[in-house]
Amino acid sequence: MLRWLPGDDPRSLQKTFGPVIITGPKRSDLLRGFAPAAAAALAFLLVFGLLGGWILAGRMLAPLTRIAYAARMAANGSLSHRIRMKGRQDEFRGLADVFDTMLEQLESHVAEQQRFAANASHELRTPLAISRTLLDAARNDPTRDQGELIERLHTVNTRAINLTEGLLLLSRADRRSFPREPVDLSLIAEEAAETLLPLAEKRQITLDVTGETTQTIGSTALILRMVTNLVQNAIVHNLPAGGTVTVHTEPQHDASVLRVENTGHPLPSELVPTLTEPFQRGTERIRTDEHAGVGLGLAIVHSIVRAHDGTLDLTPRPTGGLIVTIRLPGTPPQERGLSTC
Ligand SMILES: Nc1ncnc2c1ncn2[C@@H]1O[C@H](COP(=O)(O)OP(=O)(O)OP(=O)(O)O)[C@@H](O)[C@H]1O
Ligand SMILES: [Mg+2]
The missing domain is CATH 3.30.565.10 (Histidine kinase-like ATPase, C-terminal domain)
Structure with a gap:
């Protein structure tokens, strides 16, 4: 049996055994045989990678989309919207919970401010309305006791001043801008x-x-x-x-x-x-x-x-x-x- 080792000189073989033909697959044959399969594998990996990445990114970023939606709603003035994210307690869930708490506090703060403004307007209107009624009554009946009218107007006016001073004091204390x-x-x-x-x-x-x-x-x-x-x-x-x-x-x-x-x-x-x-x-x-x-x-x-x-x-x-x-x-x-x- 003839054995050719990589170190042997092919010319010495030729001398001994005559013309030697070394046969084997050609480069072009190799290319023809493997290229389509390799291309198909590459294409599959590419599509798989892209699709997998897209699905994964979608799943990962879905909570952020919900948080962004809630932030947009709040920016447009709707503070009643909540994210209420379900699932395991990860960073996104933590962020969504903090966001919900913040919205809840903002909503109650705004409601409190609205209640305060409505009450303050009502309380300030009351003495003004009473004063107008007293003045109307005095104009329609000039024989009425002027002393009593002045006394009642004075009481109503004092009440309005006390109320306004109270409101001013409230806002001064809330601002915390006072020397200590x-x-x-x-x-x-x-x-x-x-x-x-x-x-x-x-x-x-x-x-x-x-x-x-x-x-x-x-x-x-x-x-x-x-x-x-x-x-x-x-x-x-x-x-x-x-x-x-x-x-x-x-x-x-x-x-x-x-x-x-x-x-x-x-x-x-x-x-x-x-x-x-x-x-x-x-x-x-x-x-x-x-x-x-x-x-x-x-x-x-x-x-x-x-x-x-x-x-x-x-x-x-x-x-x-x-x-x-x-x-x-x-x-x-x-x-x-x-x-x-
Ligand atoms: N020490 C107290 N004992 C019993 N009830 C009280 C006492 N302090 C407050 N209240 C109740 O709480 C309410 C609110 O008190 P607050 O001092 O805010 O208002 P007000 O005394 O009615 O009016 P204002 O103080 O503005 O003149 C009172 O109307 C009263 O019913
Ligand atoms: Mg009081």
């Missing part, structure tokens, strides 16, 4: 009680200020307004006579606490959380008729507490009346040192 300084809550409590003592005496209410010195950082004017509103509420929404009001201040861990507690009619527990909403007044049965407040007192208190990074807690007393607890951030020791300088 160390404030002693116990001194503020005493000042508020002193101012309102004549009102308490007139209504036969016992007003006590107890507790210790406790400091916070904030606007003295706003904090005084906050405490005054609370003490005034505690007096006017109390029993018709013989009620009590206690204003207590104390430091607690790193907070300054103010508590205003008063006797009064029992408050329905479902009503209490709504009392801090602007223009929210107690039910007719609970309201004392002489005190026709506009319903901004507690909303202003809440807004001042928020602007000072504090918390407000309203608890109805089982025997009637209310306990209002405010926690404001306490003063760090170094600031306390500064304030005494």
Whole structure:
């Protein structure tokens, strides 16, 4: 058997065995045989790759399309649309959930603003409408008592001014643009009680200020307004006579606490959380008729507490009346040192 190894010289073979013909597949044969199959395989891989990529990208990006749709709807003013994405908890689901929460908060904020604007317009229109009615009545009947008319117009006008001032104060506290300084809550409590003592005496209410010195950082004017509103509420929404009001201040861990507690009619527990909403007044049965407040007192208190990074807690007393607890951030020791300088 003849064996030709790659190192052998073909000429030596030729010499020994005569002409040698080496046969095998030609290049063109190879090309003809494999090219169509290779092209078909390539085409298949290309189509498969493109199709697979397209389907995969579609599946991967579908959540983004839904999020983009919700964002477009929100941009066009529809805040009620939600993504509500189902499936496993991945990054897209997390993003969609955060987006839904943001939309929910935006929607409730816008609804609150609309309610506020509607209530404010209504409340501002009321004194104007009453003034017009009084003036019309005076014009139609010149013999009417002018003194009484002026007195009633004065009352209505004062109410309108109080309302406008309340609204201005609310927006000032919400903007948080006020200078901050160390404030002693116990001194503020005493000042508020002193101012309102004549009102308490007139209504036969016992007003006590107890507790210790406790400091916070904030606007003295706003904090005084906050405490005054609370003490005034505690007096006017109390029993018709013989009620009590206690204003207590104390430091607690790193907070300054103010508590205003008063006797009064029992408050329905479902009503209490709504009392801090602007223009929210107690039910007719609970309201004392002489005190026709506009319903901004507690909303202003809440807004001042928020602007000072504090918390407000309203608890109805089982025997009637209310306990209002405010926690404001306490003063760090170094600031306390500064304030005494
Ligand atoms: N200390 C309190 N004890 C019992 N009820 C209270 C007390 N404080 C507030 N309320 C109830 O909450 C309602 C809202 O209080 P808020 O101070 O906001 O308004 P107002 O006192 O009616 O009017 P305004 O303070 O604007 O003159 C009151 O109408 C009253 O029914
Ligand atoms: Mg009030």
